[in-house]
Amino acid sequence: MMSTRLIIILQLIVSSLLAQSNDEGMIRKIYDEALARGQSYEMLEHLCTKIGARLSGSPGAAAAVEWSRQVMQAYGFDSVWLQPVMVPHWVRGNKEIGRVVNSKKAGSMEMSVAALGGSVGTGPGGVLANLVEVKSWDELKTLGEKGVKGKIVFFNRPMDPKLLQMFASYGGAVDQRANGASEAAKYGAVGVIVRSMSANLEDYPHTGSLRYAPNIPKIPALAISTRHAELLSGLLSDDKDLRFYMEMNCQTLPDAPSFNVIGELRGTKYPKEIIVVGGHLDSWDLGQGAHDDGAGCVQSIEVLRIFKAMGYKPQRTIRAVMFMNEENGLRGGIEYANQAKLKNELHIAAMESDRGGFTPRGYTLPADARAKEKIRSWKPLLEPYGLHDFSQEGGGADISPLAPQGVPLMGYLPDSQRYFSFHHTPADNFDTVDKRELELGAASMAALIYLIDQYGLK
Amino acid sequence: MMSTRLIIILQLIVSSLLAQSNDEGMIRKIYDEALARGQSYEMLEHLCTKIGARLSGSPGAAAAVEWSRQVMQAYGFDSVWLQPVMVPHWVRGNKEIGRVVNSKKAGSMEMSVAALGGSVGTGPGGVLANLVEVKSWDELKTLGEKGVKGKIVFFNRPMDPKLLQMFASYGGAVDQRANGASEAAKYGAVGVIVRSMSANLEDYPHTGSLRYAPNIPKIPALAISTRHAELLSGLLSDDKDLRFYMEMNCQTLPDAPSFNVIGELRGTKYPKEIIVVGGHLDSWDLGQGAHDDGAGCVQSIEVLRIFKAMGYKPQRTIRAVMFMNEENGLRGGIEYANQAKLKNELHIAAMESDRGGFTPRGYTLPADARAKEKIRSWKPLLEPYGLHDFSQEGGGADISPLAPQGVPLMGYLPDSQRYFSFHHTPADNFDTVDKRELELGAASMAALIYLIDQYGLK
Numbered sequence: 001m002m003s004t005r006l007i008i009i010l011q012l013i014v015s016s017l018l019a020q021s022n023d024e025g026m027i028r029k030i031y032d033e034a035l036a037r038g039q040s041y042e043m044l045e046h047l048c049t050k051i052g053a054r055l056s057g058s059p060g061a062a063a064a065v066e067w068s069r070q071v072m073q074a075y076g077f078d079s080v081w082l083q084p085v086m087v088p089h090w091v092r093g094n095k096e097i098g099r100v101v102n103s104k105k106a107g108s109m110e111m112s113v114a115a116l117g118g119s120v121g122t123g124p125g126g127v128l129a130n131l132v133e134v135k136s137w138d139e140l141k142t143l144g145e146k147g148v149k150g151k152i153v154f155f156n157r158p159m160d161p162k163l164l165q166m167f168a169s170y171g172g173a174v175d176q177r178a179n180g181a182s183e184a185a186k187y188g189a190v191g192v193i194v195r196s197m198s199a200n201l202e203d204y205p206h207t208g209s210l211r212y213a214p215n216i217p218k219i220p221a222l223a224i225s226t227r228h229a230e231l232l233s234g235l236l237s238d239d240k241d242l243r244f245y246m247e248m249n250c251q252t253l254p255d256a257p258s259f260n261v262i263g264e265l266r267g268t269k270y271p272k273e274i275i276v277v278g279g280h281l282d283s284w285d286l287g288q289g290a291h292d293d294g295a296g297c298v299q300s301i302e303v304l305r306i307f308k309a310m311g312y313k314p315q316r317t318i319r320a321v322m323f324m325n326e327e328n329g330l331r332g333g334i335e336y337a338n339q340a341k342l343k344n345e346l347h348i349a350a351m352e353s354d355r356g357g358f359t360p361r362g363y364t365l366p367a368d369a370r371a372k373e374k375i376r377s378w379k380p381l382l383e384p385y386g387l388h389d390f391s392q393e394g395g396g397a398d399i400s401p402l403a404p405q406g407v408p409l410m411g412y413l414p415d416s417q418r419y420f421s422f423h424h425t426p427a428d429n430f431d432t433v434d435k436r437e438l439e440l441g442a443a444s445m446a447a448l449i450y451l452i453d454q455y456g457l458k
Numbered sequence: 459m460m461s462t463r464l465i466i467i468l469q470l471i472v473s474s475l476l477a478q479s480n481d482e483g484m485i486r487k488i489y490d491e492a493l494a495r496g497q498s499y500e501m502l503e504h505l506c507t508k509i510g511a512r513l514s515g516s517p518g519a520a521a522a523v524e525w526s527r528q529v530m531q532a533y534g535f536d537s538v539w540l541q542p543v544m545v546p547h548w549v550r551g552n553k554e555i556g557r558v559v560n561s562k563k564a565g566s567m568e569m570s571v572a573a574l575g576g577s578v579g580t581g582p583g584g585v586l587a588n589l590v591e592v593k594s595w596d597e598l599k600t601l602g603e604k605g606v607k608g609k610i611v612f613f614n615r616p617m618d619p620k621l622l623q624m625f626a627s628y629g630g631a632v633d634q635r636a637n638g639a640s641e642a643a644k645y646g647a648v649g650v651i652v653r654s655m656s657a658n659l660e661d662y663p664h665t666g667s668l669r670y671a672p673n674i675p676k677i678p679a680l681a682i683s684t685r686h687a688e689l690l691s692g693l694l695s696d697d698k699d700l701r702f703y704m705e706m707n708c709q710t711l712p713d714a715p716s717f718n719v720i721g722e723l724r725g726t727k728y729p730k731e732i733i734v735v736g737g738h739l740d741s742w743d744l745g746q747g748a749h750d751d752g753a754g755c756v757q758s759i760e761v762l763r764i765f766k767a768m769g770y771k772p773q774r775t776i777r778a779v780m781f782m783n784e785e786n787g788l789r790g791g792i793e794y795a796n797q798a799k800l801k802n803e804l805h806i807a808a809m810e811s812d813r814g815g816f817t818p819r820g821y822t823l824p825a826d827a828r829a830k831e832k833i834r835s836w837k838p839l840l841e842p843y844g845l846h847d848f849s850q851e852g853g854g855a856d857i858s859p860l861a862p863q864g865v866p867l868m869g870y871l872p873d874s875q876r877y878f879s880f881h882h883t884p885a886d887n888f889d890t891v892d893k894r895e896l897e898l899g900a901a902s903m904a905a906l907i908y909l910i911d912q913y914g915l916k
Contacts, residue, residue, distance in 0.1 A: 031620070031622070032620045035619045035620050036619050036620050161493045161494050161894070162489070162490045162493050162494050164489070164842070164843060164844070166894075199894065200893050200894070359817065359873045359875050361844070384622070385622060386622070386819070386873075388846040415817045415844075415873065417817050417892060417894045417895050417898065418892050418894070418895070421892065434875060434876050434879065435658050436619070436624075436657065436658070436875045436876070437875050437876070440875065
């Protein structure tokens with residue numbers, strides 16, 4: 001006769017095996033729903049081609065807010081609401097000019113440029129000045145006021161193509177875009193040109209935010225396409241007296257009203273425990289914001305839609321959040337965290353998708369060791385879907401303000417190779433998104449959210 | 459005092475650690491060369507945009523042969539030569555017509571179609587007949603001669619979108635394209651229309667080979683775009699008397715002379731042990747053959763170029779082979795294996811790249827248990843580059859005729875999600891190839907070839 005202890009052990013083993021096989025089945029159903037009847041691609045097509053660019057404060061952003069509210073309402077989520085937030089309102093104005101004026105070899109030549117987000121304009125008279133090229137902060141410092149004053153500084157350090165993870169490569173170059181204007185202005189520069197953030201040679205510029213340091217004159221800043229950065233560098237090395245003309249019509253208007261858009265499935269067992277899945281609804285103004293971050297938004301809505309379509313009733317409350325203003329202020333993310341704190345909400349996990357609609361690689365994991373360990377224990381369930389990378393930490397910009405509340409933050413991690421071909425450019429359009437890749441991303445997010453809903457992260 | 463045995467053991471451990479760290483360093487150098495100074499992308503641009511389509515027997519194929527010979531010669535490989543082979547010569551002729559003639563709802567309507575490779579033409583009078591739709595061989599059999607005779611059979615079973623590996627999804631549908639014409643002709647059909655091999659809805663058709671069975675009448679066969687397959691199915695369900703008109707001008711001409719193109723780095727230590735890395739140089743006629751298989755060709759050349767650029771002198775002889783005629787005959791692969799046998803050559807490994815220029819996932823492995831085990835033991839060296847899938851067996855069509863000689867066959871395994879959006883279509887063009895993905899593929903191939911060169915597969 002079996003001992004009671006043995007029976008209990010066997011029961012535990014059997015129930016654990018059953019749970020695992022049930023989880024396998026549920027995850028398979030999630031992917032089936034996403035791949036055979038998925039709606040993320042159709043949603044993204046609408047957002048990109050009917051609404052398009054949606055920089056914070058723009059009519060496009062307002063349209064995107066109302067559209068995503070209606071979409072989630074139509075899917076019948078338990079609650080859908082708008083969370084008000086005031087956002088910065090920067091406008092590009094008429095297309096900027098970047099022109100080589102007197103090159104021996106190229107004569108006068110228009111360059112492919114775009115104002116960096118948040119830049120001041122030049123005024124109608126523009127800025128005409130000599131150029132000086134630098135690839136490092138040390139070079140800038142060495143040049144000093146003597147070498148920089150009255151000139152335009154051309155920051156031309158490329159992204160390192162040898163790095164495997166393109167976000168690491170981006171991280172090694174984006175300081176030029178973020179800080180170049182103020183660093184150059186310290187030495188009396190009158191403007192800056194920044195090589196676009198891409199490892200490839202392209203014909204279009206990449207915009208993106210700059211940060212003006214306090215108490216330093218604000219000077220205008222242009223991004224230049226990588227191909228023209230190479231060209232300009234060559235012309236300049238032939239001809240030190242090269243002069244460059246910048247004309248930019250951008251300006252910062254008063255803050256504008258906007259919203260985070262939130263949809264929710266209420267938990268059946270632990271309704272007060274909230275799991276957030278989100279992306280950011282705003283985009284830069286040059287393209288349609290397809291990968292950055294229309295993809296993350298429609299994938300987040302799709303997670304909830306998949307659960308509803310499967311008839312899955314989550315134990316915890318699951319929220320899809322379309323954050324506003326990630327690109328130039330993070331006001332939406334900050335306000336979401338503020339409100340969560342004010343209302344004493346308990347967030348047990350937050351996941352962001354803001355790395356494009358590409359084929360799955362894995363997830364970025366919470367810093368908390370226990371949560372990390374728990375997610376890694378689910379790897380056997382997720383690896384069959386191409387999710388093998390559980391090595392990196394991190395969440396995403398929009399959910400980062402939840403960190404002080406102790407919320408475990410994580411991210412969906414797609415393949416990074418193509419992201420910086422589109423990021424912040426006129427090419428970030430719907431036609432660069434593959435349907436299956438987008439759907440696999442939504443399913444991969446839903447699969448991990450499902451496991452967190454079932455087992456928590458404690 | 460240490461025993462001699464202990465000293466020997468310590469020496470072995472140290473030399474093994476040194477070898478591993480040396481391999482790590484060499485593999486890092488391979489990727490650095492491919493990513494920072496790679497030439498695969500420029501090669502592919504030339505092959506696709508200056509030469510373009512290159513179906514066996516076409517002037518384009520001849521140009522590609524001579525171009526790849528010159529490229530490998532210019533890189534200074536130890537030997538470069540052409541291996542003659544006679545190839546089938548099928549031509550499409552004037553663009554084919556597929557027309558709904560009398561739909562109640564659509565009236566007369568042109569459909570997006572393309573003759574399947576190897577199909578007979580219709581003659582100038584075309585074929586006009588009623589349609590019957592089937593999704594399985596059982597349905598066709600049940601219809602029998604009574605339901606099929608004098609009609610055009612419309613094979614409309616989609617690729618299963620729920621499968622994760624797109625080659626598996628393709629494998630579950632491509633029998634319709636390969637065998638549909640002869641299976642329908644057995645029951646007296648006068649033509650067939652086959653739903654294109656894609657899991658997505660698209661506006662363009664996918665061509666590809668059919669096989670006529672012996673002693674069965676050869677009837678003309680068209681591929682139809684997936685979108686029009688859906689449309690046609692809807693029209694037909696509304697209107698059983700729908701008539702369809704096919705007009706195809708394709709024909710098979712006498713066999714034409716062509717070549718495999720081979721470049722070689724001679725082994726310094728075991729020159730008689732040959733490692734092949736290859737792709738196929740021919741492509742379908744509708745697009746530029748960028749992913750299928752220009753990518754595999756330029757990656758194979760790039761493997762040898764990387765070794766030369768690094769100053770790496772392989773121990774074994776490494777051959778890049780551009781096989782001719784994979785798409786509609788496999789004559790190049792067969793002739794390569796024949797010649798290897800005739801010359802008593804010893805091939806210790808063969809690797810094919812014929813799954814597109816996409817981001818790395820892993821390799822398909824030899825069936826031989828020892829070789830498989832050995833490659834898997836290198837996984838820790840390869841995983842940092844996104845190469846995590848060592849689960850599947852297989853080589854590639856072109857190298858498959860080497861199997862009877864006991865050659866371990868393997869393949870480079872990129873991500874499969876996008877491949878069947880381009881495969882055999884007018885969209886398989888250079889602009890769909892990402893530079894970094896292509897380069898990572900070449901480096902991933904070179905890394906494994908390097909390890910095989912160092913350690914063999916025994």
